[in-house]
Each structure stands twice: as C-alpha cells, then as structure tokens.
Amino acid sequence: MSITLVAAISKNLCIGKDNDLPWDIPEDMEHMRAATLGKVLIMGRKTWESIPEHRRPLPKRTNVVITRNKNYELPKGAERFDSIDEAVEAHKDEEIVGFGGQRIFEEMIKIADELDLTLVDQEIEECHAFFPAIDPAIWRESDRDDRDGFSFVKYTRK
Ligand SMILES: NC(=O)c1ccc[n+]([C@@H]2O[C@H](COP(=O)([O-])OP(=O)(O)OC[C@H]3O[C@@H](n4cnc5c(N)ncnc54)[C@H](OP(=O)(O)O)[C@@H]3O)[C@@H](O)[C@H]2O)c1
Numbered sequence: 001m002s003i004t005l006v007a008a009i010s011k012n013l014c015i016g017k018d019n020d021l022p023w024d025i026p027e028d029m030e031h032m033r034a035a036t037l038g039k040v041l042i043m044g045r046k047t048w049e050s051i052p053e054h055r056r057p058l059p060k061r062t063n064v065v066i067t068r069n070k071n072y073e074l075p076k077g078a079e080r081f082d083s084i085d086e087a088v089e090a091h092k093d094e095e096i097v098g099f100g101g102q103r104i105f106e107e108m109i110k111i112a113d114e115l116d117l118t119l120v121d122q123e124i125e126e127c128h129a130f131f132p133a134i135d136p137a138i139w140r141e142s143d144r145d146d147r148d149g150f151s152f153v154k155y156t157r158k
Contacts, residue, residue, distance in 0.1 A: 007116075016102070
C-alpha cells in the first residue's frame with residue numbers, strides 16, 4: 001500500500017473557498033488527473049459534492065466518499081465509507097490518494113508516505129478549508145518544478 005496526498009494549496013495553506021477551488025489553473029487540473037489515474041481516491045462528502053455532477057465519479061479511478069450519513073446515495077462506480085480507516089483497510093493493497101478536503105487531509109497526513117502538492121503563489125482571503133501545516137521535521141522536499149504562478153512540489157516522509 002502507498003498513500004499520497006494530492007492537493008493544491010495557497011501560501012496561507014488555503015485549499016477551498018465556498019466549496020470550490022479558489023483558483024482556475026488548467027495545468028493543475030491536468031497534474032491532478034495524471035497524479036490520480038488508476039488510484040483509489042479518498043475524499044470527504046463535500047469534496048465529492050464540489051465535483052460537477054456530470055464529471056463524477058471521476059473516471060478511471062476508484063472514487064471513495066467518506067460520510068457519516070449511511071443513507072447517502074452515490075451513483076454506480078463510487079463507494080461510501082463511514083471512516084477513513086475502513087476505506088484504507090478495504091483498499092490496503094492498492095495505491096491510495098488522499099483527495100481532500102480539510103478533515104481528510106488533516107487525518108491522512110498522519111499516515112501518508114508522500115505529498116504531491118501544487119503550491120499556488122497566492123494568498124486567499126476568506127478561505128473556508130485549509131491544508132495542515134507541513135512539518136519540516138517530518139517532510140523533506142524531494143522534487144520541485146517551478147511554473148509561472150505556482151510550483152509542483154513533492155514531499156517524502158523523512
Ligand atoms: N485545493 C485542493 O487540492 C482541494 C482538494 C479537495 C477539496 N478542496 C476543496 O475543499 C473544500 C471541501 O473540503 P471540506 O474540508 O469543506 O470538506 P470535506 O473534507 O471534503 O468533507 C467534509 C465531510 O466529509 C465527511 N468526513 C470527513 N472526514 C470524515 C471522517 N473522518 N469521518 C467521517 N466523515 C468524514 C463528513 O461528511 P458528512 O457531513 O456527510 O458526515 C464531513 O462533513 C471545497 O472548497 C473543495 O473545493 C480542495
């Protein structure tokens with residue numbers, strides 16, 4: 001099993017505003033697609049709902065939605081779990097991606113092997129969802145690709 005968190009985060013660790021992404025960066029969407037294809041995506045119910053209905057479940061990926069609502073209805077191709085632990089256990093032999101939002105990232109950063117991040121060169125005001133602090137005692141930068149206005153950066157557990 002491997003666990004990677006895939007996220008785009010601003011300078012002030014913002015990941016979401018009004019249940020949407022605070023920016024529109026096509027290269028980041030393409031990066032996210034490439035980083036998640038063929039993998040198991042574990043996401044919170046609000047992140048699931050933030051994906052336009054006609055685009056979900058995200059194709060060629062196992063879409064796992066975490067919600068405490070046992071009656072939450074999902075279309076064919078998406079799975080519901082009560083907790084991250086149960087979802088991870090069910091997919092323990094696969095490549096798992098923590099896909100957000102805040103609660104999912106907060107819990108899964110404790111068990112992740114790698115962070116595959118897009119660091120967006122912006123400060124977002126009135127932010128509603130945040131990525132947890134990246135502790136330099138735990139994480140080391142292992143790869144960096146600087147672009148115009150953002151960077152693709154990978155962190156590996158020390
Ligand atoms: N920038 C990025 O890379 C990125 C990535 C993903 C999402 N986002 C953004 O983040 C925002 C959504 O994130 P969010 O933090 O508001 O919500 P979220 O984590 O996606 O969803 C929260 C919901 O997920 C369920 N949940 C989460 N953790 C759980 C746990 N441990 N056990 C049981 N249920 C759990 C609960 O659903 P119930 O209330 O149904 O029980 C909870 O209300 C949006 O703005 C989205 O665009 C950004």
